[in-house]
Amino acid sequence: MDRTLAADLARLPDLLEATRRTAADALGALDARPVVPPAGPPRDPESLPEHAAGADAALATFRDRWEPRLSASAGPRYLGFVTGGATPAALAGDWLTAVHDQNSNSALDGAGQDLERETVTWLRELFGLTDAHTGTFVSGATMSNTTGLAIAREWLGERLGISPAEDGAAALGPVRVLSGAPHSSIAKALSVLGLGRSSLVAVPTLPGREAVDPAALDRALADTPGPAVVVANAGTVNTVDFDDLRAIAALRERHAFWLHTDAAFGAFAALSPEHAHLADGLDASDSLCIDLHKWLNVPYDSAVQFTRRQDLQARVFQNAAAYLGPLGDRPDLVHLTPENSHRLRALAAWFTLRAYGREGHREIVERDIACAQALGAALEQDPAFRLLAPVRLNVVCFTLAEDPTPARLTALREAAQEEVFVTPTVYAGTPALRAAFSNWRTTQADVRRAAQALRTAAKGTV
Secondary structure (H helix, E strand, C coil), X not given: CCHHHHHHHHCHHHHHHHHHHHHHHHHHCCCCCCCCCCXXXXXXXXXXXXXXXXXXXXXXXXXHHCHHHCXXXXXXXXXXXXXXXXXHHHHHHHHHHHHHCCCCCCHHHCHHHHHHHHHHHHHHHHCCCCCCCEEEEECCHXXXXXXXXXXXXXXXXXXXXXXHHHHCHHHHCXXXXXXXXXXXXXXXXXXXXXXXXXXXXXXXXCCCCCCECHHHHHHHHHCCCCCEEEEEXXXXXXXXXXXXXXXXHXXXXXXXXXXXXXXXXXXXXXXXXXXXXXXXXXXXXXXXXXXXXXXCCCCCCCEEEEECCHHHHHHHHCCCCHHHCCCCCCCCHHHCCCCCCCCCCXXXXXXXXXXXXXXXHHHHHHHHHHHHHHHHHHHXXXXXXXXXCCCCCCEXXXXXXXXXXXXXXXXXXXXXXXXXXXXXXXXXXXXXXXXXXXXXXXXXXXXXXHHHHHHHHHHHHC
16 A cells, blocks of 8 residues: 555544544634635646645645635525535535445445435425335436436337337437426436427416416417427526416326426425425426425535336436346336436435424525525615515525616626625526525524625625
8 A cells, every 4th residue: 555545544533633623614714704705816737746745735735725715605695506505414424425435326235225215205205295206316406307307208208109218319209398487407408318409498487477377388288299398497596486386287187298397496495384385286296306405405416306207217227237236126226317326415415304304494494585585675675776576485686776787797796795695697688696595504694794795885886
């Protein structure tokens, strides 16, 4: 064994303690650190070290060269995208995921698979799904949507008496995928699956909304030759609008279609009694995307994909190799996703669910919703800003009241980003900004700091 590697092995408890101190220091400073540090000049990559220096040296270099440049995305005022953090229990679970280094895809080493199935069962209960749905962990919402649409593609083939998994997507002929306000990952998934971005057909939404118009969807399905795929939205990116899932599912009485629901973060509305009606009908989905590194507050990367047709899922993703064993009635996870191997992502989710339960995660969701409402109210009262949509759940979509050009919004965002980070968007043709609340640490005090930072930035840049 390399001498430095052997020395690190001998000192492993000390190295882990040094890493623990580094982690504790970073987390303890989250509240005081710039949310997004000032941009410095790009650094050219250093050359690969020729000689071993050991883990202590690597840790010291990381703290000096890279840590100061990292954003405080784990903290309470990183409101860009829809980014959660890592609850204490989730962090512990993620550390132990690396410690045990399981590839949980095979029953030959079955504990990881059983842990994942238990975690999926808990998640199914959390979101009010019946046991008609089976679930698997994937890397994020994009892969969850891709997996769900791959199953939908196989369902389309089943209706035509073919198997796209065997015969290729071209055997389907033209495919129509209908949606009101789909996330960008839907078009990406259709490209990957060989169905093509042009197969995505925009259906009119309700006036002033991002929710699909059920009557317009009914007409579009009537105009569609043969079976189709409908992508419903349970929480759109800009305004967290929800399609009427019950009304969409009822259309299956007249039309043949696969219902895939993108509920990446909107599914968490089910945890709040006041907002659960928004997610009513999730269980009617044939496939369902829910992201976990958003509102469950587990580390990147983690999402879950549910479906009612695991048989079709296995037909798509089955892997034929003697060392993997037969497919069987209870497929190993290797037969259910594009990955032949993946880390035990479920462990961080298992830890946070076991530690805080339904009530603990409900409190996070409801506190974030209250924070979003508070920021929306603060901006609505400020003449410098204008809300572009009601705060339905956890996202505030807003813009400048006067001349909201991309350049002026960029200047505003950059002026405030050491204190609060928001992301740019365009809503109904208007350049805008979004603040998304999904971090377990965020409080009303953070809302006040964020609102003040935005006000100050508006005065100084507009």
